[in-house]
Amino acid sequence: MGKKNIGVQGFTMPMPQAILGSRMDGRNNYMALAWVSRVNYNPSLMMISVGKRHFSNAAIKASGEFSVNIPSVDMIEVTDFVGMVSGGKLDKSELFEVEKGELENAPVISKCPVSIECKLFDSMELPNDTLFVGEVVATWCDEDVLTDEVPDIKKVNPFTLTMPDNRYWDIGVCVGRAWHDGKKMK
Known part of the structure; x- marks a missing residue:
C-alpha cells in the first residue's frame, strides 16, 4: 500500500491545546489556541499564530504581551468555549480566576497547571493570521504537577x-526517550 495525496491539509497531528491570554481595554480575554510551539532555546521563544480578525490579535498588538496557559483535560469544555466566542462580542474576563504574574497584560489562569508569560519579541503578517513570537518571561506551574522541579506531563494531564x-x-503513555533511543543505531 502506498501513500495517497489528500490535498493541502497542512495540519500537524496532534497539536498542543492551550488557552491564549491577553488583555485589552482593561479586561482579560481568552482564546483557544493550538497553533503554538517553542521556536528557540536561548532566549526562550514561543510562536503562536492568531487569526487577524480575532480580538486577541488586536490585544497582543496593543499591549505586546500574552500568556500561553496549558489546561488539563478537566478543562475541555471551557477551553472549547473560549475558542467559539469572540472577545469582541462577549466579555470572557470572568471565566477564569487569575494570578498576578510578571507582566501586566498576560493573564495567568489559576486553574491551568502551567502558564507561560511572554513579551512580544517579533511578529510576521501572514495572509490570514499574524505569527507572534514571544520571549518567555516566566513559566508558572502548580507545585503538585512538578517532579524534580519540572512539569510532569502525567500530572499536568494536557490534551x-x-x-x-x-x-x-x-496524551497517553510514554513510548520512548528523545535523544537517547536513537543511540542504538550508531
Whole structure:
C-alpha cells in the first residue's frame, strides 16, 4: 500500500491545546489556541499564530504581551468555549480566576497547571493570521504537577487537538526517550 495525496491539509497531528491570554481595554480575554510551539532555546521563544480578525490579535498588538496557559483535560469544555466566542462580542474576563504574574497584560489562569508569560519579541503578517513570537518571561506551574522541579506531563494531564476531524485527545503513555533511543543505531 502506498501513500495517497489528500490535498493541502497542512495540519500537524496532534497539536498542543492551550488557552491564549491577553488583555485589552482593561479586561482579560481568552482564546483557544493550538497553533503554538517553542521556536528557540536561548532566549526562550514561543510562536503562536492568531487569526487577524480575532480580538486577541488586536490585544497582543496593543499591549505586546500574552500568556500561553496549558489546561488539563478537566478543562475541555471551557477551553472549547473560549475558542467559539469572540472577545469582541462577549466579555470572557470572568471565566477564569487569575494570578498576578510578571507582566501586566498576560493573564495567568489559576486553574491551568502551567502558564507561560511572554513579551512580544517579533511578529510576521501572514495572509490570514499574524505569527507572534514571544520571549518567555516566566513559566508558572502548580507545585503538585512538578517532579524534580519540572512539569510532569502525567500530572499536568494536557490534551491535544487534531484537525481536520476537530477532536481533543489525551496524551497517553510514554513510548520512548528523545535523544537517547536513537543511540542504538550508531
